[in-house]
Amino acid sequence: MQLTFKEHFIISFSGGIGSAASALLALEHDLDFECVFADTLIEDEDLHRFNADIERVIGKPIIRLSAEMNPWEIFRKVKYIGNTRTAHCSQKLKTDVVRTYMAENHPSSILVLGMGRDEQERIDRAKKLWSPIEVDSFLSAYGYSSHCMRTEIIEKYGVRLPRLYDMGFPHNNCGGFCVRAGQSQFATLLATLLARFPDRYQWHVEQEEITYREIGPTARPFLRKNIDGVTNYLRLSEFRELAQSGKITVEDFEFGGCACFVDEVEPNA
Numbered sequence: 001m002q003l004t005f006k007e008h009f010i011i012s013f014s015g016g017i018g019s020a021a022s023a024l025l026a027l028e029h030d031l032d033f034e035c036v037f038a039d040t041l042i043e044d045e046d047l048h049r050f051n052a053d054i055e056r057v058i059g060k061p062i063i064r065l066s067a068e069m070n071p072w073e074i075f076r077k078v079k080y081i082g083n084t085r086t087a088h089c090s091q092k093l094k095t096d097v098v099r100t101y102m103a104e105n106h107p108s109s110i111l112v113l114g115m116g117r118d119e120q121e122r123i124d125r126a127k128k129l130w131s132p133i134e135v136d137s138f139l140s141a142y143g144y145s146s147h148c149m150r151t152e153i154i155e156k157y158g159v160r161l162p163r164l165y166d167m168g169f170p171h172n173n174c175g176g177f178c179v180r181a182g183q184s185q186f187a188t189l190l191a192t193l194l195a196r197f198p199d200r201y202q203w204h205v206e207q208e209e210i211t212y213r214e215i216g217p218t219a220r221p222f223l224r225k226n227i228d229g230v231t232n233y234l235r236l237s238e239f240r241e242l243a244q245s246g247k248i249t250v251e252d253f254e255f256g257g258c259a260c261f262v263d264e265v266e267p268n269a
Helices: 017-028 045-058 071-078 088-105 117-130 146-157 183-196 198-215 236-244
Strands: 008-012 032-038 062-065 110-112 223-227 230-234
Touching (some): 008 017, 008 088, 017 146, 032 045, 032 088, 045 062, 071 198, 183 198, 183 223, 183 236, 223 236, 230 236
Parallel strands (some): 008 032, 008 110, 032 062
Antiparallel strands (some): 223 230
């Protein structure tokens, strides 16, 4: 499909395959674009290496945006730990900072998200959320799924993919952490990152405990597990203990999908 866009595009650069592929497509088709990166302050270190590699290829800087808070600080501020339904971290650290940047600098530009043709449902949700800002997908327009671009990025541009993909993570956001994640993602975080980066999981354990103390008795963990027909809410320390002792069997493919930029935050319940 040949695109003849003449508009200015803002590519939301997450540090993952889809957004990187979007930037490369914009470069190849000589589109007027810039990339913005919403930093959550808990990104894997290799994400910044990947961003720098893409910057060199596209010949322009990726503009860093940040609320200068991490997800746990957001949860403490709003007195609510995010979960699969309500993730204030996504709203405050990503959606809001990009909205503000566009309103102040490019109010008529089109926002580009790194979703492929296989993610039309997510694209449609994003269009509804961001209205009246127009949302588009270069991957969908050119007929790519996001992961179809892996080979092209590696072979054509010589860019090494972020290491979290090789570790088994489905995305390169938030250092593998996400309150919307399924138990398999946290099992991966536990098994893989404890072996490579033993302090990372423990840091989240400590941040959860600090958040619990500050919020008080209304605080509730985001990890849930059905045990003997009963839904149990598990703190990260409890999940680690149960998983390592073999008392929890984590189902294969129980990954939660990243919903940043596509879901509105629900009221606290």
